[in-house]
Structure formats: C-alpha cells, structure tokens
Amino acid sequence: MSISSKQSNTAPERSLDQRIDALTKANEVRSRRATLKTDLKRGAASLRDILVAPPEYLLTAKVSDILMAAPKCGKVKSARIMEQCRISPSKTIGGLSERQRNELLTHFGG
Numbered sequence: 359m360s361i362s363s364k365q366s367n368t369a370p371e372r373s374l375d376q377r378i379d380a381l382t383k384a385n386e387v388r389s390r391r392a393t394l395k396t397d398l399k400r401g402a403a404s405l406r407d408i409l410v411a412p413p414e415y416l417l418t419a420k421v422s423d424i425l426m427a428a429p430k431c432g433k434v435k436s437a438r439i440m441e442q443c444r445i446s447p448s449k450t451i452g453g454l455s456e457r458q459r460n461e462l463l464t465h466f467g468g
Contacts, residue, residue, distance in 0.1 A: 387415045395427035417452030
C-alpha cells in the first residue's frame with residue numbers, strides 16, 4: 359500500500375495567520391465563558407436564561423461545567439441532576455435535545 363493511498367487523520371496545515379486567528383478566537387471564548395461562570399456564581403446571570411437562549415460562545419461548553427458554576431451546585435449535585443435528566447457527561451449546551459433542555463429548565467424552576 360502506498361503512502362498516498364493511506365488516509366491521514368491529521369488536521370490540514372494552517373498558515374500562521376490562521377493559527378493566530380484560531381488562538382485569538384479560542385482565548386476570547388474561554389474569557390467570555392469564565393466571565394459568565396463568575397456571573398453565575400455571583401447571581402448576576404441566570405442559568406434559566408442561559409438554557410433558554412445560550413450565547414454562541416457557550417454552545418460547545420459542557421453542560422456539567424455550566425451547572426457546576428451555578429450557586430449551590432458542585433460536582434456531585436450537577437452529576438446527579440444530569441443523571442436525573444438523562445444527559446451524558448460529555449453533552450454540550452448546543453447539543454442538548456429539546457427534552458433535555460426542558461428537563462433542566464424544570465429542575466431549575468423554569
């Protein structure tokens with residue numbers, strides 16, 4: 359089998375500008391998520407509002423990470439909630455089904 363007929367699982371080459379743009383975007387997303395988590399902890403942001411209309415930068419965030427940022431919701435409690443709502447630990451906010459989203463909203467008083 360020749361090398362050209364093998365499929366490569368590596369990412370395509372990116373130019374320096376493309377890599378810098380990707381890093382800049384990733385840093386911005388991380389910063390905005392950190393700010394949102396802080397706002398959740400302080401009560402300045404509502405988990406219900408986030409679940410109803412999640413901002414674009416939050417769509418790829420894990421549901422469990424966002425739940426753990428909510429007041430009085432640590433690792434154990436968020437895992438229990440996710441299990442009750444039948445949500446996989448790897449599920450992202452953007453990947454929630456309508457049923458899962460509604461069950462979370464119901465659980466958090468929405």
